[in-house]
Amino acid sequence: MEEKGRIGIPKALMFYRYFPLWKIFFEELGWRVIVSNGLGKRGRLIYFEDSCLPMKLLVTHSMDLKDRADHLFLPRLVSLHRSYIMCPKFRGAPDIVRLATEGTVSILDETIDLRMREHSMLQSFLRTGKRLGADEKEGKRAFQKAERLFTNFQKGWEDRINQLPTRQFFEIDIPTPLPPPPSPSPVKGGGELMESPSFLDVKPVEDGCRGEKPLFRVAFVGHPYNLFDTDVNKDVLSFAKSLGMRIITPEGLSEKEIDAQVSDLSKEIYWSSGREIVGSLFHFLSGGVDGVVFLTSFKCGIDALLQEFVRRRLKVRGGSSIPLLILSLDEHSGREGLTTRLEAFRDVMEERKRSNA
Ligand code: SF4
Incomplete structure (x- = not known):
């Protein structure tokens, strides 16, 4: 045409x-x-x-x-x-x-x-x-x-965000699931990986941990642009993967699962994104993950209200046994500040795993 x-x-x-x-x-x-x-x-x-x-x-x-x-x-x-x-x-x-x-x-x-x-x-x-x-x-x-x-x-979203570098998440020509990662190379000296021919057109995760089994399942919650725009979040997802985290996002949840968490609220949330964020956040805090990270926009009135809402609800429920990290993002956020907090969060999850073992 x-x-x-x-x-x-x-x-x-x-x-x-x-x-x-x-x-x-x-x-x-x-x-x-x-x-x-x-x-x-x-x-x-x-x-x-x-x-x-x-x-x-x-x-x-x-x-x-x-x-x-x-x-x-x-x-x-x-x-x-x-x-x-x-x-x-x-x-x-x-x-x-x-x-x-x-x-x-x-x-x-x-x-x-x-x-x-x-x-x-x-x-x-x-x-x-x-x-x-x-x-x-x-x-x-x-x-x-x-x-x-x-x-x-x-349907392939979870594989996609865990197997591809962030900049390729929306490249629809790359199918998911990807072919299995090449097995570690018979290497000459320096330890570089050999790529199988079927894998040549897909660049491996740069900061990620492709090929290694992730140690933690971590839900990242927030507006889609806070989660996936690297100019907003300084590519925090790649760093999380390099720390051994498997990323889960609200995209995989059904309406029913979100509704189950927000239908009994005393005050209705009118914004669709706010409803999705609160519903998915409490869904993940009720089990199935090792930690939850909430990415918020600094100058967003909705996010400011949601944070307060989440804090109050957690207080009423007597807290959560699953660690929650809230990261606020704006143009002045430095990658270092975000990665330091994420590293500390990983230590908290590790400690919790150890004490639950
Ligand atoms: S104010 Fe908040 S919800 Fe609205 S566009 Fe900005 S970040 Fe998104």
Whole structure:
């Protein structure tokens, strides 16, 4: 199929959950998908007043793409749940980017609000497809294929985040589970690993512990961008893996498991992300893991409330026998500070294991 043009997708916010779905949809309609570059070590963050780091990153990534793409894809995410809403900043995100890019690039910003049938995921994508010249039949076919492949992609999530370096988590061309790691080499002198031919196209985890059996199962909980955007969390997941932790995230939990933890709350949580975070956090604290790490955004009002909420609930329950670490992230967080706390957390888990043995 002839390429119709380029759709730019900023590597920020809900990219860190839905990118495979979005990419497949646009490619099925004949568009090439390009994503922004991460900040890396030299990248400059675009600052604006009173915003959380994930929103600043959205604007920074959009600016990186604006001259390379025919359209930017920034859906107006009002609700991704039938009863709960997203943080209000998501509603305004396309407008913030429109202001920042001074109207120099077209923005595909159809509303997604799962509380309303006319703004369902399918309807929103059909409208987006129509803006790109696709009729309803083509849009539907592309969306259904994207949805099907995305469901498969999600099934391999735990293997993916434990076997791949963080920058490859969303590379959908790499299938999971990966082939078994090559057995330690018959090596010459220096101890370097030989790679089997089937493994050559997949770079091994750099900081991770691929090939070694992890010592701890640790749940990492937070907004998807706090968990998987290395410009937010300084790639704390790779460091955790190098300390012998197998990573578990809320992606693997069902609605039912989350509901079971939040349905008896005296005060309802209106934000879908907040509900997922609290529900998964208490699910993991009730067993099956050696520790729980909650990654929060420093300037996020929702995270500030959730932390207070979690502390109070733990107090009422008389604490938890499973260690909990809360790490607050912003643009000034240094990797060293995060890794030191994670090392100390590992010692706590080790001590607990020893005393339970
Ligand atoms: S939920 Fe918090 S971190 Fe996420 S966009 Fe809203 S304010 Fe920012």
